[in-house]
Amino acid sequence: MSKGKKQVAKSQADDTGNGQSDEKRYKKNGKLRGSYYEKELLELQEELVKLQYWVRTKNLKAAIIFEGRDAAGKGGAIKRITERTNPRVVRVVALGIPTEREKSQWYFQRWVAHLPAGGEIVLFDRSWYTRAITEWVHGFCTEAEYLEFLRSCPQFERMLVRSGMILLKYWFSVSDEEQERRFQQRSQDPRRRWKLSPMDIASRDKWEQFSQAKDRMFDYTDIKQAPWYVVNSDDKKRARLNCIHHILDQIEYMDILPDPIELPPVKKGTGYVRPPIDEQTFVPEEY
Numbered sequence: 241m242s243k244g245k246k247q248v249a250k251s252q253a254d255d256t257g258n259g260q261s262d263e264k265r266y267k268k269n270g271k272l273r274g275s276y277y278e279k280e281l282l283e284l285q286e287e288l289v290k291l292q293y294w295v296r297t298k299n300l301k302a303a304i305i306f307e308g309r310d311a312a313g314k315g316g317a318i319k320r321i322t323e324r325t326n327p328r329v330v331r332v333v334a335l336g337i338p339t340e341r342e343k344s345q346w347y348f349q350r351w352v353a354h355l356p357a358g359g360e361i362v363l364f365d366r367s368w369y370t371r372a373i374t375e376w377v378h379g380f381c382t383e384a385e386y387l388e389f390l391r392s393c394p395q396f397e398r399m400l401v402r403s404g405m406i407l408l409k410y411w412f413s414v415s416d417e418e419q420e421r422r423f424q425q426r427s428q429d430p431r432r433r434w435k436l437s438p439m440d441i442a443s444r445d446k447w448e449q450f451s452q453a454k455d456r457m458f459d460y461t462d463i464k465q466a467p468w469y470v471v472n473s474d475d476k477k478r479a480r481l482n483c484i485h486h487i488l489d490q491i492e493y494m495d496i497l498p499d500p501i502e503l504p505p506v507k508k509g510t511g512y513v514r515p516p517i518d519e520q521t522f523v524p525e526e527y
Contacts, residue, residue: 308412
């Protein structure tokens with residue numbers, strides 16, 4: 241555990257010492273205040289930068305799976321994780337519908353191609369668990385394919401862990417009332433409407449089927465080598481902080497951030513003459 245992470249944990253413990261501090265952290269509805277959230281997020285993001293240095297230096301491999309119902313907050317958490325990290329170290333995989341060629345392959349094959357190499361952290365925005373949830377509920381796979389997935393997935397994940405890969409699996413849990421509120425919000429907001437897909441709309445009437453599929457998936461795949469971690473995500477800000485904090489706790493790392501770099505003086509030019517500005521095409525300055 242890094243020195244920085246201990247300081248983050250200490251600051252959170254100090255803030256929970258009395259009711260007055262709780263008022264600084266939470267609104268009357270129980271959700272986090274924006275100012276407190278931004279402060280904690282910045283501290284956790286600094287720790288994520290330290291983690292990426294450690295992973296890259298030690299040539300570690302980490303795969304982190306984000307699953308959950310539509311509008312559960314997976315994408316928002318991933319965005320905050322990658323906001324200040326190096327995309328060459330921390331990258332996101334969000335695969336679409338498989339092609340006809342991919343459908344003919346071993347089911348896990350298209351996912352294997354995106355697993356991390358040494359020095360990488362890969363965040364899966366949905367994963368091979370699509371078969372156990374979406375495909376099964378909507379009838380996109382046969383019962384035989386579904387049952388084969390439940391049998392083979394634990395073996396597949398144990399193999400990844402034995403190979404030295406760090407594998408973390410998060411299920412973002414949202415209530416039906418909060419999910420519906422977010423759907424309505426997406427529908428009304430032009431900036432978010434792209435998030436509301438036909439599949440999201442079709443899933444609204446299948447809440448119980450998704451619950452049953454998730455429960456059965458947990459029964460088969462919540463294994464000791466790669467357990468499921470459930471994130472309560474009705475409060476998106478709280479969910480992001482809890483998830484990032486947990487990731488930092490699950491992967492041991494040390495603070496090996498390089499010291500500030502002392503930049504040498506800039507050497508003066510040797511007679512370069514810039515071409516006339518009117519020979520270049522500039523973006524109009526509308527602002």
